[in-house]
């Protein structure tokens with residue numbers, strides 16, 4: 001779930017949806033929440049934009065409707081009628097729907113809590129998306145320090161805790177068992193569960209980030225702290241799977257399955273974090289010169305795009321071109337620049353007219369680490385960078401080159 005890519009990367013903080021339709025009648029301890037899980041792909045797209053708050057775009061993923069309907073339904077036919085008999089049947093559905101909307105507003109506020117603190121540390125926040133497992137804030141860039149990491153992570157659960165207390169207070173204004181009383185009690189409860197569940201100290205939950213920040217401040221080693229927190233996350237993930245399976249065998253099929261699913265998702269996310277830290281280690285140890293493509297096709301600046309496409313791209317599969325003037329490279333053309341020009345103009349427009357002039361190119365040096373090169377690509381939103389030493393272009397590094405290089409390392413089992 002939670003991929004936090006340091007360096008031009010994205011930090012995602014999310015709120016759990018703790019099994020919202022299944023309020024326990026007994027102790028809180030008997031109740032295991034759904035988690036704050038999300039799939040990396042799900043998280044990055046926003047299907048339905050809802051607008052902006054503090055410059056952060058807020059959106060709904062289509063998967064959100066599934067959980068919205070599920071929650072409304074469980075509340076309207078399960079929780080509310082059982083706990084508060086005697087309301088009208090339309091009332092159950094109406095309050096169920098209102099509860100679900102407010103519940104997701106609370107998750108949104110949880111994410112906004114993370115975001116405000118991040119913005120306070122001058123860490124840009126790109127978006128907040130609500131989806132089937134809760135919410136996620138995409139926070140860009142590195143946490144500048146363990147202290148920043150700690151406060152950004154804890155801000156979400158603190159927001160939920162405060163919301164829980166506010167709803168608790170509002171509930172006391174409506175004693176009895178009417179709809180408003182039921183609504184506030186539920187919202188107070190669910191927010192407290194959100195706060196507590198997200199504080200489980202396994203990465204990638206908020207509590208895992210808090211834990212990592214503490215370990216980071218002690219060890220002064222970010223990678224090591226991430227590995228430790230992710231291993232604790234794996235432990236909690238496996239524990240949830242175990243508890244879920246145990247519940248299935250003790251008759252709670254639906255609930256057990258759901259808990260196992262969360263556990264699986266958590267342990268998966270923790271594993272991918274561990275893998276990522278390892279990748280980061282490898283990429284930090286290897287140089288651009290080891291992965292870059294040395295031959296970059298060279299074309300004269302007056303070559304038309306039509307010739308370029310036909311002779312270089314279609315027949316040789318080249319994707320990136322150094323544009324030269326009297327055999328001195330003066331710019332770079334990639335598929336991206338060619339696509340900007342409408343096809344009917346390819347015959348009359350030359351490579352020199354669409355190229356990015358060499359002095360404007362973002363570049364890396366052959367001795368830079370692959371990790372810093374990837375960070376640069378992320379930051380500039382490009383997929384390749386020219387490699388320049390002493391003002392001369394000596395090759396091009398693309399994301400594909402990096403992936404191919406990693407594949408080779410793995411195949412040869414070279415660390």
Ligand SMILES: [Zn+2]
Nearest residue numbers: 014015156206
């Ligand atoms: Zn959170």
